[in-house]
Amino acid sequence: MMRHLLSIDDLDRDAIERILARAASFAEVSGREIKKLPTLRGRRVLNLFYENSTRTRSSFEIAAKTLSADVTNFSPSGSSVAKGESLKDTVQTLSAYDPAAIVVRHPHAGAAVMVSRWTPAAVINAGDGKHEHPTQALLDVYTLHRRLGALDGKRIWIVGDIEHSRVARSDILAFTRMGAHVTVCGPPTLIPPGIEALGATVRYTLDDLREADVVYALRMQKERMTDAYIPSLREYVARYQINGRRLGPRQVVMHPGPVNRGVEIAGEVVDSPQAVITAQVEAGVVVRMAVLYELLAGARSGAPEPSAPVLA
Numbered sequence: 001m002m003r004h005l006l007s008i009d010d011l012d013r014d015a016i017e018r019i020l021a022r023a024a025s026f027a028e029v030s031g032r033e034i035k036k037l038p039t040l041r042g043r044r045v046l047n048l049f050y051e052n053s054t055r056t057r058s059s060f061e062i063a064a065k066t067l068s069a070d071v072t073n074f075s076p077s078g079s080s081v082a083k084g085e086s087l088k089d090t091v092q093t094l095s096a097y098d099p100a101a102i103v104v105r106h107p108h109a110g111a112a113v114m115v116s117r118w119t120p121a122a123v124i125n126a127g128d129g130k131h132e133h134p135t136q137a138l139l140d141v142y143t144l145h146r147r148l149g150a151l152d153g154k155r156i157w158i159v160g161d162i163e164h165s166r167v168a169r170s171d172i173l174a175f176t177r178m179g180a181h182v183t184v185c186g187p188p189t190l191i192p193p194g195i196e197a198l199g200a201t202v203r204y205t206l207d208d209l210r211e212a213d214v215v216y217a218l219r220m221q222k223e224r225m226t227d228a229y230i231p232s233l234r235e236y237v238a239r240y241q242i243n244g245r246r247l248g249p250r251q252v253v254m255h256p257g258p259v260n261r262g263v264e265i266a267g268e269v270v271d272s273p274q275a276v277i278t279a280q281v282e283a284g285v286v287v288r289m290a291v292l293y294e295l296l297a298g299a300r301s302g303a304p305e306p307s308a309p310v311l312a
Contacts, residue, residue: 004116004123005291008134008173016177020142023283023290029066030286039297040069043100047073048091048115049126050081050106055257056126056136059284060103067289069100069296087111088118095119100296104128122295130164136256137170139287141178143280144214147252152179155211158200159240160218160264163190163229167256168218172198183212186240189229206239209246216254217242217265237263244268252276 002010011019029035045064049057057073064071074094076082081090091102101122104115109129116123127133144151156175162168162184175182176199184195185203196202209215220236230236242253243266253265253275261267269275 003295004112004125005134005295006112006116006123006125007132008137008170008177010134011177013177016138016141016174019138019287019290019294020145022293023138023142023286026066026286026289026293029289030282035066036068037066038068039293040064040067040100043069043296044098045069045071045292046094046097046099046102046121047071047126048094048102048104049073049075050087050104050111051127053105053126055281055284056105056133059281060124060126060288062285063288063292064101066285067292069292072097072099087114091115091118095121101292124291124295127166130166130169132170133166133256134170134174135284135288135291136167137174138291139280139283140167140171140216140254140256141174142283142287143254143276144252146279146283147276148213150179151175154180154213155183156180156214156216157183157185157203157209157212158216158218159185159206159209159242161190161220161229162186162195162218163192165218169198171216172200176200185209186218187230187236206246210248210251212251214252214254215242215247219256219258219260220264233263240264241266242269244272247274249274254280257281 029037047057047060061071099121101124102115102119103124103126104112105126106128109131111128112123112125125132125134148154158168158171172182182200183203184200185206188204191202241264251274253269255265255277259265259270261270
């Protein structure tokens with residue numbers, strides 16, 4: 001097992017399948033009255049978030065606490081970062097508390113890799129700029145496995161703001177590694193040059209959307225847009241919104257959240273049985289438990305790899 005999880009490229013197909021199997025074994029814990037395992041008792045996990053987050057940070061915190069780790073949440077607001085402290089100095093200061101793992105989210109691509117060079121702790125990339133978001137991709141694969149079974153041969157369309165999406169990059173790598181065919185679709189200004197090198201086909205219209213088994217809508221990330229990428233939001237909605245008129249009844253709909261209802265996806269689709277958005281959120285906890293388990297209870301400790309989690 002790897003020391004850090006910085007990119008989906010850190011994982012081959014066997015490693016992804018091992019994490020999915022371990023996540024499935026943790027799903028039983030959620031139904032228990034006492035949702036606790038002793039696996040990481042006495043270990044410290046630090047959530048170092050330089051960007052706002054609801055799902056990712058809370059699911060990492062719940063995952064670590066369910067494994068009995070001691071969790072500290074850090075944000076720049078109210079810290080020495082506000083006084084000008086650098087990321088390197090902050091990481092080295094916090095590393096003095098001997099965390100077993102640092103979960104880092106940062107607005108700049110490559111930040112997680114840099115953090116991994118400044119600390120002896122295991123580092124998990126919880127989203128760095130528009131580069132990658134590997135645990136989101138793992139939970140997306142887990143969700144689809146639960147809904148559709150193996151992804152070999154499945155056709156997955158990722159629609160919307162590909163340019164600014166770290167989810168899209170990690171998902172393309174993860175979905176194709178699991179045997180799916182991935183198409184990305186959006187306005188030409190929101191499709192980054194060279195995205196085909198990751199293994200995706202590029203389309204600029206939704207004319208053939210019905211061929212997809214899975215439609216993955218992406219949020220319009222207006223906070224990352226420094227230029228006018230589209231003529232107007234109304235035109236974007238008219239050409240690219242995922243709505244009931246465009247979907248077929250067998251197609252599964254995904255979204256990483258938060259959702260802009262009525263923009264990239266219609267409200268009735270969000271609330272329809274075809275959408276697995278809530279299942280994606282639920283999967284976030286068990287998948288992040290599995291990642292923490294892999295990093296901290298396996299190779300990192302030097303202990304033999306366990307075949308199943310030990311229940312409290």
